[in-house]
Amino acid sequence: MSGTDLRLALDRHWAELAAAPVHPGAALRVSELHVPTDHGPVSAAMDADGLRHLLIPLKGRRGIPTGRIGGALRISERRLQDDEVYGRFADLVCTRRDLDDVFTGLCGDVLVALEAYGRRPYRTTLAVVNRWRQLFSGGPRGLTVTEEVGLAGELLVLIRLLNDDPGAVRHWTGPEGARHDFSDGVRAVEVKSTLAAPGRRTFEAHGLDQLEPAQDGQLLLAWYRFERRPDGRTVGELVAEAAQICDDESELSARLARLGYPVQPTDGGGESRLIPVESRWYEVDDEFPRLTCSSLAGTVPDGVYDVRYTVDLAGVRSDPLDDRAVATLISNMGGFS
DSSP states (O other): OOHHHHHHHHHHHHHHHHHSOOOTTOSEEEEEOSOOOTTOOOEEEEETTOOEEEEEEOOSSOOOOOEEEETTEEEEEEEEEOSSOEEEEEEEEESOGGGHHHHHHHHHHHHHHHHHOOSSHHHHHHHHHHHHHHHHHTSOOOOOHHHHHHHHHHHHHHHHHHHHOTTGGGGBOGGGTOSSSEESSSEEEEEEEEOOOTTOOEEEEESSSTTOOOTTOEEEEEEEEEEEEEEEEOHHHHHHHHHHHOSOHHHHHHHHHHTTOOSSOOOOTTSOOEEEEEEEEEEOOTTSOOOOTTTTTTOSOTTOOOOEEEEEGGGOOSOOBOHHHHHHHHHHHTTTO
16 A cells, blocks of 8 residues: 555544544553555554554563653554453554644654564664654754763673674664564673762663563663763774674664764764773673563552663662673673574
C-alpha cells in the first residue's frame, strides 16, 4: 500500500475504535492492521481518553525504556493479553489530540517503512521517529553537560570492549532504545556517570527494568565519577579513539547520531574536558539495591509510568569488582561475540 493509503487506513481504524464501546477495565481498544512484521502484526489502538496509539510488536527478552521521545510523543512497553493472545508491544502515543493529524502522518511513515523492512520493527520505528525529530529540530542541538558526561562513560566502556573485539559496536544497544547500554541479549552492561563531588556515589535509575538482567542473564553496572579538568579529554576525542579501533565506523556514527551527537567532526571547542577520577564496577545480583517489577510483586498501579529513583552505592553489600575481574569478564564476553 502507498503512504496515502496507509494513512487513510489508519484514520479509518482510529475512527472505528473511537465509535466502539469501551469495556470496563480495558486499557485500550485495539484493531489489527494489515502490516505484518517478523515479530507479528502492527495494531492501531485508542485509550479511554481518545488518544491514538500505534502498537509495534516486540520479540525476545530485551525490554525498552519508557519515556518522552519529544514534545507530545511518548513510547513505552505495553503487554496485552486476552483469552487467546499474549503479546509485548512498543506503544507509540501522541498525548495531544490537536496533533492527531501530525501523528497520523508519522505513523503512516512508520507503516511504510515496516512494509519495506519488517525484520526489526522496533528499530525501524525508532529510525523513522528520529528522522521526524531531525526534521523539526533544525539540526543537531548539541549535548548538555550531563549528556556529555553520560556519553563519555559509555564511550570509555565501548573503547574497552573494542580493544577486545573491534566489532563490539554492534552491542552498544543504548542508542537503539534498548533497556541496557550494552547487551548481547543475555549479558549486559549498564553505565552510569556523574560529576558529583568526591564521596558521593549515587546514580539515577530510569524505569523498573533498567537494573534487571535478562532472564538467566548477567548484568554489570559500570559507575564513573568525572571531573572537568584541562588534562581531561573531550567527547570528540573519545569518539575519535573509538573510531580508530572500530571495524565499522559508519555504525558508530549512526549510533552517535541517534544520541544527538553530530556525525560530522567538530573542533570540540565547546565540549567539556572530562577525566574519570573514580570508577566502580558491580555485578547486579539479588542483593544489589534496586526496584524491579518482580521485587514490587505487581504492586505498581496501572497508569504509573516513567519511574525514576536514586541508588546510593553505599548501600551495596558486595565489594566492587577489581580491575582484573572486570578485564576477565570482558575477555570472557569476547566483546559479546
